[in-house]
Amino acid sequence: MIDLRSDTITKPSDEMRKAMATAEVGDDVLGDDPTVSELEQRTADILGKEAAVFMPSGTMTNQVAIRCHTEPGDEILLEAEAHLYYYEGGAPAALSGVMVRLIKGERGIFTGEQLAAEIRPANVHHPKPKLVCLENTSNRGGGSIWPIEAIKDVSKVARQNGLKMHLDGARLWNASVATGISEARYCEDFDSVSVCFSKSLGAPVGSALAGNREFAKRARRFRKQFGGGMRQAGIIAAGALYALEHNRDRLAEDHENAKSLAEGISRIPGIEVDVSGVETNLVYFDVDRPAGQVADDLASSGVLVLPLGRSTIRAVTSLMVTGEDIANAVETIKTVMTIE
Numbered sequence: 573m574i575d576l577r578s579d580t581i582t583k584p585s586d587e588m589r590k591a592m593a594t595a596e597v598g599d600d601v602l603g604d605d606p607t608v609s610e611l612e613q614r615t616a617d618i619l620g621k622e623a624a625v626f627m628p629s630g631t632m633t634n635q636v637a638i639r640c641h642t643e644p645g646d647e648i649l650l651e652a653e654a655h656l657y658y659y660e661g662g663a664p665a666a667l668s669g670v671m672v673r674l675i676k677g678e679r680g681i682f683t684g685e686q687l688a689a690e691i692r693p694a695n696v697h698h699p700k701p702k703l704v705c706l707e708n709t710s711n712r713g714g715g716s717i718w719p720i721e722a723i724k725d726v727s728k729v730a731r732q733n734g735l736k737m738h739l740d741g742a743r744l745w746n747a748s749v750a751t752g753i754s755e756a757r758y759c760e761d762f763d764s765v766s767v768c769f770s771k772s773l774g775a776p777v778g779s780a781l782a783g784n785r786e787f788a789k790r791a792r793r794f795r796k797q798f799g800g801g802m803r804q805a806g807i808i809a810a811g812a813l814y815a816l817e818h819n820r821d822r823l824a825e826d827h828e829n830a831k832s833l834a835e836g837i838s839r840i841p842g843i844e845v846d847v848s849g850v851e852t853n854l855v856y857f858d859v860d861r862p863a864g865q866v867a868d869d870l871a872s873s874g875v876l877v878l879p880l881g882r883s884t885i886r887a888v889t890s891l892m893v894t895g896e897d898i899a900n901a902v903e904t905i906k907t908v909m910t911i912e
Contacts, residue, residue, distance in 0.1 A: 574897045574904075575876045576833075579743075579771040579826070579853060579890035588774065588814045595810035599803050600626070601796070607806030611813045615780045618816070619765050620756030623788035624780045626809055627800045630655075630742045633766035633781040635663045638703065639794045640764065640787060641736045644669030647699035649690055651677045653712035655740055656705055667798065671699040679849065680710025681718055684725035691733050704730045707740040708758065709747050714846075715830070715854030717747045720757065727761035737761055742768040742779070746852040749823040763787065769812035772826055772853060772890045773819045778812045819891065826853040829889040829898045836902030842909045855887045856880075859909070869908045875901050 575581050584592070598604030608626050616624040627633050634656055638648060648664060650656055652674040656664065664670050675682045675690055692698040704726065708718040730737050739762040741747075741755075748755045759765045764783040769775035781791050795801060802808075834850040837843050837857060845857035859866050863879035870877055878886045889898070 573874055573876060574901050575892060576887040576889065576901065577876045577878045579888050582770070582772065582774040582890050582892050584774060584776050584811055587818075588811050591814040592807050592810045595806045597804040597806035600805040601801040601803060605804065605806045605809070607813065608809040611809040611816070612780065614813065614816060615767065616782050618755050619759045619767065619782045621759065621765065621782040622784045624782040625788050625791045625795060626778060626780050626802075626805060626812070627795055628777060628779070628802065630740070630766055630768045630779040631660045631663065632795070632798060632800050633779045634660060634705075634738075634740055635667050636791050636794045636798060636800070637738045637764045637766060637781055638664055638670060638705075639668045639798075640790045641703045641738065642668055642670050643702075645671075645699055646702040647671040647673050647692065648703040648705055649673045649675060649687060649701060649735075650705040651675050651680050651682050651707065651710070653677075653680050653710065654705065654707050655711050655742070656707070658712065670702075673701070677713075679716040680707060680713025681716060681722055682726070683722065684729040687726055687729045688733075691729075691735070701733070701735060703736045703738055705738045705740060706762075707742075709743045709852050709854070711743070711854065714849050714856045715743070715746065715852035716849070717750060717851050718758075720753065723758070723761055736763045738763065739765045741765050743771060743852065745773060745820050746823050746827070749820065750827055750852050769815050772823055773812075773815035774891050775808070775811040775815040777808045780812075822891065823853070826889040826891070826893075827851075829853075829893060829895060830855050832895065833887060833889065833898050833902065836898070837905055840906045840909050843905075853889045855889075857885055857887070858883045859885060866908065869911070870904060873904045873908060875904045
């Protein structure tokens, strides 16, 4: 089975499992787990921040960040297709009591001018804007990468209006490998940054939230409040640490495979795909029949994809997928699309 549903389907390698099995552990809630501490410091260093906090998931890191930066009744601003809005269970409202103001961008990216137009003026009738959230790479934007200039454009407007900046960097590693721009440079304009270890980096569990030391201290409070305090977490932190040190550079292979997939299916009748828009490891394409039925037919033929809406399908490359798998997937998709 060729699994292109997501890069979350990655499984730990034998070497990663060994690192996890032999990890030194302690009680992380008490600050006694040396492997967690090592992972947090290494992550903070890579991102150019003072400190980081290890958590079970990217949803938790994003939501803890929102809670740290806001109070109930405040407003956060984010792109209309953001993961924070679509895929986190209504958590901004449920956990932080904040309003969400959406900005319609292009492939997940908006401008400083658009942000300025959406910032409410101070008025007792309005929620108070507090936080701007960006997602790099943008999932529903097709794995699109925020240009540094676009980030700085948005940041300038945010700072002029006294707003904090948070980056959902679940796939920030992909952006860095694709462009050659360091993660730290991408993070310069943000007060907090969330990164994920369990997608194409291949760790089984975990994300981290980074910022300055005072922010990290506050984040630990809300991590505990949200139920994310873990005890002998070094076992899973070791997997994340191994992934961080060994699996970042190889993301370029995923990007090459995604481009090959897009180019291959672009020649299949009944499929529309923007090959030039495939910047990292996500491929979105439209089919001329119900996406759910196409996905079911592909699954029966040994290829798993994710249908999104009536006609859109997402395919994601990862360390579980080889170049040969991509070639086979293209042929399978071609066969399925030619069946009436």
